[in-house]
Amino acid sequence: MNYPLSPAASRRPIAALRFVRAHFSLILGASIVGFWLVIAVIGPMLAPYSPGQVVDLDVFSPASRQFPLGSDYLGRDVLSRVLVAARFTVGISLMATLIAAMTGIFCGLAAASGGWLDAVLSKLFDTINAVPSLMFGLVVIASLGASSAVLTGTLALVYTPGAFRTARALALNVTALDFVTVARARGEGIGYIVLCEILPNVIRPIAADFGLRFVFVTLLLSGLSFLGLGVQPPNADLGSLVRENIAGLSFGSSAVLVPAVAIASLTIGMNLLIDAASGTPRAGGSR
Amino acid sequence: MPDRWLLALVARRIGGALLTLFLVSLAVFSISLLMGGDAAEAILGQSATPEALAGLRAAMHLDQPAYLRYLEWARDLLGGDMGTSLITGMPVSATVLPRLASSLQLAGLTALVSVPLALALGILAAVRRGSLLDRAISMATIAVVSVPEFLIATIAVLIFAVTLHWLPALSSGRTIETPLDLVRTFAMPVMTLACVVVAQMIRMTRAAVCDALDSSYVEAARLKGVSPARLVLRHALPNAVGPIANAIALSLSVLLGGVIVIEVIFNYPGVARLMVDAVSTRDLPMIQTVAMIFSAAYLLLVTAADIVAILSNPRLRHR
Numbered sequence: 271m272n273y274p275l276s277p278a279a280s281r282r283p284i285a286a287l288r289f290v291r292a293h294f295s296l297i298l299g300a301s302i303v304g305f306w307l308v309i310a311v312i313g314p315m316l317a318p319y320s321p322g323q324v325v326d327l328d329v330f331s332p333a334s335r336q337f338p339l340g341s342d343y344l345g346r347d348v349l350s351r352v353l354v355a356a357r358f359t360v361g362i363s364l365m366a367t368l369i370a371a372m373t374g375i376f377c378g379l380a381a382a383s384g385g386w387l388d389a390v391l392s393k394l395f396d397t398i399n400a401v402p403s404l405m406f407g408l409v410v411i412a413s414l415g416a417s418s419a420v421l422t423g424t425l426a427l428v429y430t431p432g433a434f435r436t437a438r439a440l441a442l443n444v445t446a447l448d449f450v451t452v453a454r455a456r457g458e459g460i461g462y463i464v465l466c467e468i469l470p471n472v473i474r475p476i477a478a479d480f481g482l483r484f485v486f487v488t489l490l491l492s493g494l495s496f497l498g499l500g501v502q503p504p505n506a507d508l509g510s511l512v513r514e515n516i517a518g519l520s521f522g523s524s525a526v527l528v529p530a531v532a533i534a535s536l537t538i539g540m541n542l543l544i545d546a547a548s549g550t551p552r553a554g555g556s557r
Numbered sequence: 558m559p560d561r562w563l564l565a566l567v568a569r570r571i572g573g574a575l576l577t578l579f580l581v582s583l584a585v586f587s588i589s590l591l592m593g594g595d596a597a598e599a600i601l602g603q604s605a606t607p608e609a610l611a612g613l614r615a616a617m618h619l620d621q622p623a624y625l626r627y628l629e630w631a632r633d634l635l636g637g638d639m640g641t642s643l644i645t646g647m648p649v650s651a652t653v654l655p656r657l658a659s660s661l662q663l664a665g666l667t668a669l670v671s672v673p674l675a676l677a678l679g680i681l682a683a684v685r686r687g688s689l690l691d692r693a694i695s696m697a698t699i700a701v702v703s704v705p706e707f708l709i710a711t712i713a714v715l716i717f718a719v720t721l722h723w724l725p726a727l728s729s730g731r732t733i734e735t736p737l738d739l740v741r742t743f744a745m746p747v748m749t750l751a752c753v754v755v756a757q758m759i760r761m762t763r764a765a766v767c768d769a770l771d772s773s774y775v776e777a778a779r780l781k782g783v784s785p786a787r788l789v790l791r792h793a794l795p796n797a798v799g800p801i802a803n804a805i806a807l808s809l810s811v812l813l814g815g816v817i818v819i820e821v822i823f824n825y826p827g828v829a830r831l832m833v834d835a836v837s838t839r840d841l842p843m844i845q846t847v848a849m850i851f852s853a854a855y856l857l858l859v860t861a862a863d864i865v866a867i868l869s870n871p872r873l874r875h876r
Contacts, residue, residue, distance in 0.1 A: 397580040400852045402813045405832060409588050409844060412836040489705050493818055496707045497833070512707070519711055520719050530708050537703035545699065 296546035302539025306532075309353060310360035317350035322504055330515075330523040342525040343515050351511060352528055358507035359533070362418060363488040366425035370487070371480050373426070374433025379464060381434070382441035392438075395431035403428040407494055416502050421494070425487050432486075436479045440472040447471075474547070481544040485537045492533050508533045567864050574860040581852045582634075586627050588848075589841050634849065640842035649846050653828065657850065660820075660827035663750070664812055666743055671751040671758065672805060678755075679762025684789055686767060694759065701756035710749045710822045717745060746823045750816065754808045761804030768800070769793040799866030806862030810855045 290297060309316075318338075319325050326341035333340045339348040377395075381388040398406075407424050414420045444450060445468065453467050494500035495509030506514070511529035518526045633640065639649035682691045701709075717724045724744050769775065770793050778792045817829040824830075828847055835843035 393577065393580065396577050397584060400577055400581050400855050401584065401848065402810075402817075402851045402855065404817045405829075405848060405851055408817070408832065408836050409848065412839070413588070485703060489703075492705045493707060496705070497818065497821060509705070509707075512711075516711065519715050530705075534700075534704045534708065538700060541699045541703050545695075 293546065295542045299539045299542030299544075299546060302535055303543055306356060306360055306536045306539070310357045310364075313353035313356050317347075317353045319347040319350045321346065321351045321354040321506075323347075330518045330521070330525055333524055339528050340524040342511075343517060348525045348528055351506065352508070352532060355506050355508045355511050355529065356532065358418075358501050358505060359488060359491065359509070360536070362422050362425070362501070362507070363484055363491055366422045366487050366491075367429070367480060367484045369422070369426035370429040370483060371433045371476075374430045374435075375437040375476065377430075378434045378437025379441050379468075381438050382445055388438075391434070395434045398427065399431040403490055404493060407490065408499060411494070411499050416499055418501070418505075421491065421500060425491060428490065429483050429487055433479060433483060437472075437476065440475055441468060444468050444471050478544045478547060481540050481547075485540050488533065488537055488540075563867070566867055570860055570863045570867070574856045578853060578856055581856075582631060582849060583627070585845055585848045585852070586623075586630060589845050590623060630845070634846075639846045642840055642843050644838050644840045644843075649842050652843070653831065653846055653850070656826060656828045656831050659825070660816065660829065663743065663746060663816065663820075663825065663827060664809070667747050667750045667754060667812060668809055670747060671755045671808075674751070675755045675758035675808070676762055676801070679759040680766050680789065680794070682759065682763045683766035683770060684785070686770075691763075695763070698756040698759050701752050702760070706749060706753050707818050707822060709752050710745070710819060713745050713749055714822070746819050746825055750812060750819055754812055757811060758804050758808040761807070762797075762801050765797040765800035765804065766793060769797040772796070795869070798869040802862040802865040802869070806858040810858050813851055813854055 314321075324345045325347050326337060326345035329341060329343055329345045331337065331341045331345075337347050337349065339352065342348050342351060377391050381391045406428055410424045411420060450463060450467050453463050458467075491500055491507065492509030492512070495507050496513045498510075498513060501507040501510050503510075508529040512526055512533075515523065515525040515529075630640075637650070639653065641647070642649050642652060645652065678694055682694045685691050724741055766789075770789075775788065775792050778788055783792065816827065817833065819825065820827045820829040821833060828850060831843065832847045832851075834840075835847065
């Protein structure tokens with residue numbers, strides 16, 4: 271594998287090589303996730319054809335010079351459709367995860383101070399958690415319709431309890447430590463304590479939790495779209511692309527394989543990144 | 558009296574679960590109110606006159622305030638009366654119970670296959686931490702956890718039904734006569750579900766056993782010269798029972814959600830398919846009942862794991 275090296279590192283190729291070896295899954299995960307983030311932003315601009323336009327007389331045609339990833343079940347360009355669909359999958363998942371994480375962290379930190387607020391919030395999120403997520407999505411979407419906003423809100427609500435629980439547990443651990451007591455004794459304000467004392471100590475596990483939640487959201491969104499309840503036509507996310515081209519599976523059409531692999535690579539990349547960043551003990555590691 | 562103290566702790570967990578179930582029933586009832594359109598409209602259709610609508614609403618007590626209807630619904634549910642389906646006009650219980658049986662069959666078989674496999678692999682990975690085997694297992698679990706279950710299912714159909722013709726693509730579960738039929742019907746749904754469940758369970762089991770192996774009492778036992786097998790089975794495992802029970806419960810609860818996609822793909826006649834159908838026909842009593850069943854099952858699993866964790870913790874047992 272070739273990775274772009276920074277100028278300082280390229281002067282010492284051995285050290286750079288050692289860095290790549292030691293952080294292989296970190297670099298691999300980060301490049302996959304980064305790739306999809308870039309595609310989500312500029313992908314639609316790169317699309318050679320309009321995603322909804324029928325451009326090929328044949329359907330499920332294999333990759334060619336004209337259609338780099340072949341054509342789908344109606345003869346539309348797969349590359350263009352994947353480039354546009356990636357924006358829906360990444361965009362909705364990222365938005366929903368952000369909302370879930372921010373609500374969860376806010377409520378979690380508030381609950382960590384204990385008292386009746388903790389009891390009420392914990393019970394509330396336990397209740398949301400007790401309804402299976404796909405079923406919850408099913409009912410909400412059936413009653414409110416499957417617009418992007420409803421999808422985002424539903425996904426966020428489903429995964430807020432998890433973010434809440436993580437943030438609360440982390441904050442509980444840290445607030446019990448001496449340096450927080452010391453800061454409090456110094457007379458620091460609550461804002462300073464949360465931002466400068468607690469947050470730096472929990473930022474890594476919270477970031478890992480964010481990544482994991484992003485994976486869950488992406489999988490649930492793809493599952494909903496696969497059932498026909500997610501992103502609605504004429505728009506399509508990667509899950510819908512798998513659904514509409516499922517007939518091509520029996521002869522291995524790229525129209526169904528490419529979006530499926532795209533989902534898998536996005537989630538696998540994120541998982542690699544989390545695993546590497548959260549310091550899972552490795553062979554010969556420091557632990 | 559340590560026993561009484563322990564009993565009180567267990568009773569509190571059960572009480573907490575019942576309270577959550579009550580809150581869930583409130584949530585389920587309000588979500589179904591949100592679905593809009595009421596049962597009277599659904600039954601009479603578009604050509605209904607306002608008088609007929611009002612009459613039927615009164616007969617079905619739909620003109621009463623929501624909290625009264627909730628109380629009535631909850632009372633009926635507690636008494637075992639799940640209401641009447643708006644679509645078929647049959648009691649919901651007559652439709653749900655056979656479906657529930659076949660769903661439990663699927664879930665039970667999956668648990669039977671996946672729990673021993675996941676525990677064995679998870680413990681093995683933790684004991685051989687850092688070895689090639691451990692890294693292979695953790696790469697494989699990451700890959701499986703990251704892939705959507707509909708993809709695993711469709712690839713399984715492609716390989717075993719379309720290409721190899723070994724297994725039927727649909728699991729109607731009607732024509733089971735010999736044990737071989739049973740295997741053929743359940744092989745693919747169970748395999749797909751097990752993939753998802755096993756991967757999660759392995760990761761959590763490995764983490765729990767690793768934690769136990771890192772503790773100082775295991776270090777002390779190792780220095781004492783305890784054999785590796787005894788170290789794991791006698792010293793580390795008993796202390797990892799709580800987290801492992803939790804891992805099993807959480808993984809099996811994933812099964813409750815994941816089963817929807819699997820039942821749809823394999824056309825398996827379970828509760829989840831009933832739910833999908835009920836949502837598309839807006840059959841409110843059916844939706845409410847199935848939602849309550851799923852939530853109750855989840856709470857049952859989590860509470861059971863909590864209680865196992867309490868009972869297995871010697872610090873609580875010998876207090």
